[in-house]
Amino acid sequence: MTDHPIRILLAKIGLDGHDRGVKVLARSFRDAGFDVIYTGLWQTAQSTMLAAMQEDIDVVGVSLLSAAHLTVMPEVLRHRKELGIENVPVVLGGIVPEDEHHLLYEMGCAAVFNPGASVEGIVEKFKVLAADRKRLSLSEAIAGYESKNNAALGQLITYIQRDQVDGKWTPPAGSAKVFGITGAPGVGKSSLIGKLGKAMCEKGFKVAVVAVDPSSPVHGGALLGDRLRMMWGEPGDNFFIRSLSSGKEYGGLGPHCADVIRALDGYGFDYILVESVGAGQSDVAIRDVVDKTLLVLMPESGDSVQFSKAGIMEIADMFIINKCDLPGADATEGQLKSAVGTGRPICRVSTVRSEGIEAAADLLLN
Amino acid sequence: MATKPISDPQAAPVANDKPFYGPQDVAGIDYARDLANPGEFPFTRGIHPEMYRKRTWTMRQFAGFGSAEDTNERFKYLLGQGQTGLSTAFDLPTLMGRDSDDPLSLGEVGKCGVAVSSLDDMRRLFDGIALDQVSTSMTINAPAAILLAFYIAVAEEKSVGPDKLRGTLQNDILKEFHAQNEYVFPPRPSVKLVTDTIEYGTHHMPQWNTVSISGYHIREAGASAAQELAFTLADGMSYVEHALERGLDIDEFSKRLSFFFDVHNDFFEEIAKIRAARRIWAKVMRDKYGAKLERNWWMRCHAQTAGVTLTEQQPTNNVVRVAYQALAAVLAGVQSLHTNSMDETLALPTENAVKLALRTQQIIACETNVTSVADPLGGSWFIENKTNEMEAEANEIFREIDDLGGVIGAIEHGYFRRSIADSAIKQSLAFDSGEAEVVGVNKYVEKDYERIDVLKIGADVEKQQVARLQQLKRDRDAKRHQQSLEALRKAAADDANVMPFLIDAAKADATVGEMMEVMASVFGRYDGGPEW
Ligand code: B12
Ligand SMILES: Nc1nc2c(ncn2[C@@H]2O[C@H](COP(=O)(O)OP(=O)(O)O)[C@@H](O)[C@H]2O)c(=O)[nH]1
């Protein structure tokens, strides 16, 4: 296991906006070779632990500088229990009066860090906790998967991604439709997937997302930032997000991405949305693992000459122009139309304004 | 090479490693053009000729916790101890525009500041305080216009008109996107709201500072001194440009823009930063925006010592750090000052800790005689060279921001957040490697240092506040309340100035959360832009 990155989640819960410390930690953990999911500001205890379950997190780190720890941490630990992931240690850091530390340890926190704690010391502690974590065995994970246990699904995906299933098991066939969502970094793929996922769940479908983020080439760690944009409210069991780091050799897609998709398919999801990095030539690979490819663009992201140069233009089955709240959407749509001709749908949305989402979701649903 | 202090993430330019400075380091300086006497353009040496000889700075300790009554008591205590202005800290729900009974407020009511959800809370907060006698500052941003509306309405009940009110609304939404994270609406409508308050203040509140353009939060989030300087002044220019677009007269509104800087550990750099800020602002206001009145060229500022430099370990050492930082602020010629308390890393300050912090300022003012002469460091080769360097670095950063389409464009590109996070990481690495030495933490460490008292806020504050708010929601005139919110919605949708409608809604007992929700239905909510 040691050659696989430890997966940690860093969370800010409640209205606390102090994010300097948590961001410093996120980068330091990445540079120490961890896969880091930072879920962003203003999360709830429930969404945090749900993420820990889906992502098969080795250690959860909660950062609280708002003096709300004695309200928030019991909630975190309650959700941990309810979700059946008591094998995931939870660490607290921030402004925590010393005379309250014992209360936190007693309720089940694995460690508490205060201002002045060295990042090195924190990283070491996480390594120890991750090494001690009792994960489900492969056969337990498979059994859990078969009885539709989401925590088991989360852990089984890790076995698949690490190539530890060894042909001992293949998922049952499913009937999910799989969409690849690709496009240049920053065009809003993750934000869009969050909104699409919500719209599809509200129609009663079960939706899974596989989000592939680039690993840091230097340290082997990764900051997996897609999830942060995809989360909304309290999604429950019908919206399952899994972030993968792309690894070094696999170009646009992570290792065993196709097998992970198959496992999600067999588990019973109706739709699987796969976000992949970048929109370069390497992303043409996405076509092999999905049914349809959707290219996301934004206003002013290039003139028509550039459109036609990218190989991805040819393989895309549909186009979404996001950020239509920004100027230039008409021009971009015009150029896109002349570049791709007719026959392939083009749809305009603004995820920040939640405009056009229904129509885009309908494109996928039909 | 000398060890770099933690306040200097950008690895100081080579020039700073020189053992000493001399005339050659100030060769290009023209006294009349670049420095001039205190009180003369470009005000590098201060905005008044006599500075503190005439009047010392305003001593203004940021205070707020628990219920309105708790904070009211602290206000009266501070005024009794010789403090000369009030400064209100709100709790996180209020800062985020949420009512105390909002599910997201659970566990945070009254914890990090005072809870104010309604006109009634504001009334109790200022009970027994003559609003025409004190100057009040309010640290509030996304819902700033609403809190101002409450304040105006409470003053009216005490027969004090808006024209008599003195104080400052922080109301600086741009730095929320860069650093403090208390934005609610997207950048553009957020700035529109700020412009509404500038417009209202210009016409009705001649003694009120409508925006406190803040570098403090930017710096505390991790920025370097030069970044703090440049980002803050760029924000200031952005507000000016929006007000001009609104059709306001530069000479009418700009006199009520004020600034707020951090005072960090690197003593001379901090002084140079504030001197450079005055020079840049004066030139910009006169030459770029064409302000004609001399006082509109002034960069007036509040300063606060740097909370992030204070340590949990050996907390009494913090008193010493604060004293040096406060001295730097005074030598730089600031108009008002908050000194942090020694229990900064533990919780909101206890009464004793905040008193000691106030005494620290009072000792500088009364006993050191540094107040007897304006800009005592002016003319120092080192200080003047450093001031030039700060200005040059700021100009470089202004160009970067311009290239991204101005402040809002740069926000949308994630420029500020990324730059600040990069600097924060550098500081953290310097601390972890021991290159940046912090006494009591990675140097001269003691295991069993002496602990100090910690303020605790009980959970009963939240229960009581929620009960009271729900009572108010039941008792108010439902029809009037509904109509006032409807009028607000219409004003927002019609792009009218919302201030009068907020004041009406305040009087109809509409709450902070309700007014924010109505505006969000028109403006949208912002999901946060790029994180890094
Ligand atoms: C910087 C700062 C700010 C900046 C924040 C910038 C930003 N984007 O982060 C600004 C100026 C904007 C700010 C604003 C406010 N602040 Co403030 N702020 C601080 C300050 C001075 C330092 C925090 C910091 O960033 N330190 C540097 C980082 C690197 O350290 P750190 O976060 O502590 O993290 C370290 C450890 O704690 C630990 N750690 C932290 N999190 C985690 C998580 C995990 C998993 C682990 C393992 C470890 C860990 O490891 C880190 C490395 O050592 C503290 C006081 C202090 N000195 O600690 C007050 C403080 C936290 N703020 C406080 C308050 C009240 C506020 C405001 C509510 C004030 C107001 N009423 O307006 C606002 C709210 C802002 C918001 N949106 O939430 C109070 C909180 C009181 C309490 N908890 O009882 C404090 C304690 C100051 C005080 N004594 O009054 N603040
Ligand atoms: N203006 C605007 N910004 C958006 C929109 N959708 C996403 N963004 C922003 O674009 C940035 C990148 O979004 P993200 O979903 O992470 O993009 P990805 O890299 O393609 O996955 C974020 O700052 C979003 O807030 C939109 O509809 N309009």
Ligand SMILES: [Mg+2]
């Ligand atoms: Mg993404």
